[in-house]
Amino acid sequence: MNIVNEINRLKKSRNAVIIAHNYQIPEIQDIADFVGDSLGLSQMAAKTEAEVIVFCGVHFMAETASIISPDKRVLIPDTDAGCSLADTINAAQLIKWKEENPGAVVVSYINTTAEVKAETDYCCTSSNAVKVVESIPLDKKILFLPDKFLGNYVKTVTGRDIVLWNGFCHVHEKIGELELDEAKKKYPEADVLIHPECGCSSSCMLKSVVYSDCKNLKIFSTEGMMTYTKESASDEFLIATEVGILHRLKKENPAKSFYPASENSVCEYMKMITMEKLYNSLLNDEFEVKVPEGIAAKARISIERMLSVS
Ligand code: 13P
Ligand code: SF4
Secondary structure: OOHHHHHHHHHHHOOEEEEEEOOOOHHHHHHOOEEEOHHHHHHHHHHOOOOEEEEEOOHHHHHHHHHHOOOOEEEOOOOOOOOOOHHHOOHHHHHHHHHHOOOOEEEEEOOOOHHHHHOOOEEEOOOOHHHHHHOOOOOOOEEEEOEHHHHHHHHHHHOOOEEEOOEOOOOOOOOOHHHHHHHHHHOOOOEEEEOOOOOOHHHHHHHHHHOHHHOOEEEOOHHHHHHHHHHOOOOEEEEEOOOOHHHHHHHHOOOOEEEEOOOOOOOOOHHHOOHHHHHHHHHHOOOEOOOOHHHHHHHHHHHHHHHHHO
C-alpha cells in the first residue's frame, strides 16, 4: 500500500482537509493542505468548506478548531498529543485567580484547554499577543496566562499592568540565554529568530533594544519566522524554537541556511502524529474532538475577540 496515495484518496472521498502545525514531522507537513502556526490554523479551520478537519497538531489546537467550527467533524489522529504548557492551568485555578483579582481582564494564550478559554476574556497567540493586549482599555489590570515568558515579553513591550501565571513549555523553557549564547558563538553571522515561549525571550528582547550587538535578534511566532526568512536579505538564520519548523524553512528557502539553537528542542507531543495514525484517522473516522456547546459558546467569544483584532 502506498500510504501517501491512500491518505489522499480517503481525504477526497471524505471531503476532508488536513491541517498541520509547523512542528509536525516532515511527511505530515508535506501531505497537509495547510501548514501554519496556531493563529493560521484556527483561521483556516474557520473558513474551510470541507466537512472533516483532520488536525495534525496537539489536542488544544483541535479543540480550538471544534469551538470555531461546531458544525464540522474535527479529528485528531492521536488523543494523547497534549501540551505541557496547556496543562499548567485548569478552569478551577483560573476561576480562583479571577476571584483574587476582581475586575481584571483575562488574556489567555491559545495553548489552553477549552474550559480555560471559556473563563477567558481574550484569547491570543504568539503572533498577536501584543496587539490583543494593546486593544484592552489602558486602565485595566490584565491577568496573562499560562506562559510566563511570552507574558513577560508582552508586559515589556506594552508597559501594561500585567500579572503573570507561572506556566511554561518544557521544550522552550530550556532554550535559555546560555544555550543561545553558545549557539550564537558558532554562527556569529546568522540572524537570530526566537519564539516568545523560549526561556531567553524576555532578556533577549531587552538586549536587542538596549545593545547594538543584538540588532539581528527578532522575536517571532512560528509563522512570523516563515515570513521573515523569506523576505530577509540575510542568508543564515539561528532558530530558537521546536526543530520541526526547520523542514519548512529549508524547503521554502533552499538557498538559505538554518541552524537550530538546540537540536534537543523536540516536542514529543507534536511528534506523536504519524502517517499511519493519519491514515487510520481518515479510514476509521477517529478520534473526534468535540467541545460541548455550553463550553464552546463561552470559549468562542474569547477566540472571536482575538480574531477581530488580528
Ligand atoms: P505558534 O503559534 O507560534 O505556532 O506556537 C504554538 C506552540 O505551541 C509553540 O510551542
Ligand atoms: Fe505545547 Fe511546548 Fe509542545 Fe508547543 S512545543 S505544543 S507549547 S509542549
